[in-house]
Amino acid sequence: MTVGDVLELDGITKRFGALVANDDVTLSLKKGEVLALLGENGAGKTTLMNILFGHYAADAGEVRVLGKPLPSAKPRAAIAAGVGMVHQHFTLAGNLTVLENIVIGSESLWKVGMDREGAERKIRALSAQFGLPVDPAARIGDLSVGERQRVEILKALYREARILILDEPTAVLARPEAEQLFTILRGMAKGGLSIIFISHKLHEVMGASDRVVVLRAGKVVAERVTAETTAAELAELMVGRAVARPKRAAHEAGAPVVVAEGLSVTKGGGMALDRVRFEVRAGEILGIVGVSGNGQAMLGRALSGLARPDAGTITFDGRDISRITPRQAVKLGIGRVPEDRQAQGVVGDLAVWENAVLERLRDFSRFGFVRRRAAEAHAAGLIGRFDIRGAAPATRTRLLSGGNMQKLILGRNLAAGPRFLLANQPTRGLDEGAIAGVHAELLMARAEGAAILLISEDLDEAVGLSDRLQAISKGRLSEPILAEDVDARRLGLMMAGVWETRDAV
Numbered sequence: 001m002t003v004g005d006v007l008e009l010d011g012i013t014k015r016f017g018a019l020v021a022n023d024d025v026t027l028s029l030k031k032g033e034v035l036a037l038l039g040e041n042g043a044g045k046t047t048l049m050n051i052l053f054g055h056y057a058a059d060a061g062e063v064r065v066l067g068k069p070l071p072s073a074k075p076r077a078a079i080a081a082g083v084g085m086v087h088q089h090f091t092l093a094g095n096l097t098v099l100e101n102i103v104i105g106s107e108s109l110w111k112v113g114m115d116r117e118g119a120e121r122k123i124r125a126l127s128a129q130f131g132l133p134v135d136p137a138a139r140i141g142d143l144s145v146g147e148r149q150r151v152e153i154l155k156a157l158y159r160e161a162r163i164l165i166l167d168e169p170t171a172v173l174a175r176p177e178a179e180q181l182f183t184i185l186r187g188m189a190k191g192g193l194s195i196i197f198i199s200h201k202l203h204e205v206m207g208a209s210d211r212v213v214v215l216r217a218g219k220v221v222a223e224r225v226t227a228e229t230t231a232a233e234l235a236e237l238m239v240g241r242a243v244a245r246p247k248r249a250a251h252e253a254g255a256p257v258v259v260a261e262g263l264s265v266t267k268g269g270g271m272a273l274d275r276v277r278f279e280v281r282a283g284e285i286l287g288i289v290g291v292s293g294n295g296q297a298m299l300g301r302a303l304s305g306l307a308r309p310d311a312g313t314i315t316f317d318g319r320d321i322s323r324i325t326p327r328q329a330v331k332l333g334i335g336r337v338p339e340d341r342q343a344q345g346v347v348g349d350l351a352v353w354e355n356a357v358l359e360r361l362r363d364f365s366r367f368g369f370v371r372r373r374a375a376e377a378h379a380a381g382l383i384g385r386f387d388i389r390g391a392a393p394a395t396r397t398r399l400l401s402g403g404n405m406q407k408l409i410l411g412r413n414l415a416a417g418p419r420f421l422l423a424n425q426p427t428r429g430l431d432e433g434a435i436a437g438v439h440a441e442l443l444m445a446r447a448e449g450a451a452i453l454l455i456s457e458d459l460d461e462a463v464g465l466s467d468r469l470q471a472i473s474k475g476r477l478s479e480p481i482l483a484e485d486v487d488a489r490r491l492g493l494m495m496a497g498v499w500e501t502r503d504a505v
Contacts, residue, residue: 004030006194007052007083007163012061014047016399019390021047023218025061029163034185034195036205036226038238039215040431041403042389045198046088048215049165053085054078065163084156088168088198088402088429089342090148094141098134099123102155126157130191131184144293146177153184164188166197168402170204171429175457176291182208200403200431202231214238239433246440248465248483254282257451258303258420262312265298272298274475275312280420280451285442286480287466288455290495295475296455297339300424303453304336305329316420330359335418337410337426339455341402345409348398352388353379355397356412378415386411387437402429407438414441421445424455439465459491473497 007029014022021044029035037045050056052063057073064070071077078085092101103119120136127133132150140148149169156164166185170178185208189195199205205212206226214222214237222237235243256279263276273295280286290296301307303314305326314322316332324332338344346355353372356379357364364375376393383391386407391400400408406429413421423442427435442465446452456462462469468480471494478499481490493499 006031006066008062008064009048009052010062010064012048012051012058012063014044014051014056014058020218021390022051022058025215025218025220027213027220027223029194029196031194032189032192033211034189034197034209036209036212037196037198037215038200038202038205038212038234040239040389041200041401041407041429041434043215043238043431044218045215046167046401049085049167049196049198052078053083053165079159079161082160082162083165084159084161084163085165086149086152086156086167086169088171090152092140092148092151094139096140097136098138098140098143098151098154099136101140101151102136102158106159122158123154126154130154130157130188145172146180149173149181161193163194163196166195168198168200168429170199170201171402173292175459178204200429202234202432205234206231216240235432238431241433243432243436245436245464246443248285248443248467251283251447251467253284253467254449256281257317258453259315260312261315263302263309263314264311265302265307266310267298272475273302273309276475276477278453278470278477278480280453282451283446283449284467285446285452285454285465287462287469287483288453288472288477289457289459289462289469289491290472292457294472296424296472298475299472300336300339300422300455303422304334304338333416333419335413335416335421337406337413337421337423339424339428341405341409341429346397346405348396350397351393352383352391352395352397352400352408353393355408356382356393359412360416382408382411382415385415386441387434403431403434406430407434410438410441414445417448418445418450420451420453422453422455425457426454427456427458427461435461463491471495471497471499 005028009025009027012022012025025048039045047056051058054073054075054077062069065081065083070081099120102123123136132154134147134150169181173181182204185195209226212224212226212234213220259279260276263273265273278286288296298307302309305324305328309322313320353376357375364371379393382388388404388407390404397405410426427438430438442452454462454465463483463486466483469483469486470480471478473495474497478494
């Protein structure tokens with residue numbers, strides 16, 4: 001243990017059957033340091049942090065906090081040692097208040113004489129100290145995603161964490177929320193908190209970390225001081241080769257495939273979509289950009305048969321599909337990559353092969369029985385084509401990393417040759433190499449004549465892939481503009497709801 005080290009992982013190895021998730025991993029963390037753990041989907045980052053926090057037991061190696069060995073597979077021991085973890089998918093009870101979620105696990109909510117006022121004072125003090133504003137009395141279900149993440153961090157701080165682990169902390173945040181989070185984390189580090197964060201986003205790693213450890217196939221392949229490296233070098237270290245996103249080539253679009261006219265959907269008494277109009281042509285990618293929570297989710301639901309319009313129409317090849325069911329949408333050749341892969345994209349307890357054919361089960365059935373060999377062969381093909389790592393056809397889907405789940409969903413849809421594809425945040429949670437692969441697949445589908453509606457909060461992605469762009473703000477859509485005509489100022493104004501109709505194309 002070197003001077004200043006608060007944490008050591010020494011020779012950590014973890015196997016899941018034949019898969020070696022972590023292979024003799026050694027790293028350390030100093031007081032007040034922000035360490036980025038970087039690697040491709042399935043590189044073993046989350047597994048390593050789950051070992052540190054006590055969710056998994058290592059097959060070999062040791063974890064030491066302040067020089068003392070940490071008992072294996074005991075989260076309570078990790079918490080007692082000052083280790084806190086904020087998971088990529090939050091572990092909060094939506095029906096309970098902020099205070100109740102923070103206190104739960106520390107003491108019983110129904111304990112006689114529980115000092116709620118003292119707990120609230122402590123939460124408010126931590127909120128003020130670390131710049132994490134949140135109302136202790138607010139119900140979790142009423143909070144935004146960014147506010148829920150603050151609660152997860154406060155939960156760890158309430159338990160007096162000195163080491164904070166964040167697994168993909170910005171995976172569900174819009175860029176302004178992500179920037180605010182890292183400003184908060186830097187302040188925490190200056191106050192003496194030691195932080196490890198897992199990320200695929202190179203600009204976050206470069207902007208927020210002091211040091212970077214790169215994992216590839218479960219092994220540490222590089223360690224760099226952030227100020228002495230570049231995003232390009234880190235990308236190459238992460239995937240083992242130079243990475244470049246594919247470029248959109250000039251391409252003439254065909255006739256309109258999906259057209260929305262005056263589309264309005266109400267939700268909870270408020271307007272979720274307000275007289276929306278757009279058309280997506282064959283061989284075209286139409287990009288929808290906007291700050292999270294401005295109606296993108298409802299637009300995706302309406303297009304896939306999960307929400308019915310109150311006014312207006314949606315047509316597909318001239319046929320009114322405003323009130324179709326999700327099953328009818330699939331049958332028509334409408335593909336969907338949903339925003340929430342875990343809740344809407346896969347069934348975690350089913351095998352990869354079952355999820356691979358989930359939306360096309362009749363194509364893999366005869367006389368009411370599933371043709372399992374054909375389904376497994378199809379899944380194996382998707383695993384190879386889309387580089388779904390850590391997967392075999394029989395693997396439980398919940399064991400895949402979030403990024404590899406996303407590749408499975410995308411592959412399932414693209415392999416079906418959709419006439420229209422709704423791609424809602426298709427690269428969320430993917431590493432740079434996987435993003436390049438997904439972009440190549442989307443551009444290939446475009447070249448083959450698919451009409452693609454891309455909803456993305458990654459502006460570089462939206463501008464780089466889209467032929468035309470529309471901004472969404474408070475449930476309203478701007479008129480479309482050519483991607484070539486976009487500049488940062490104009491796009492920012494459009495996302496804020498300021499646009500001109502005379503430049504529409």
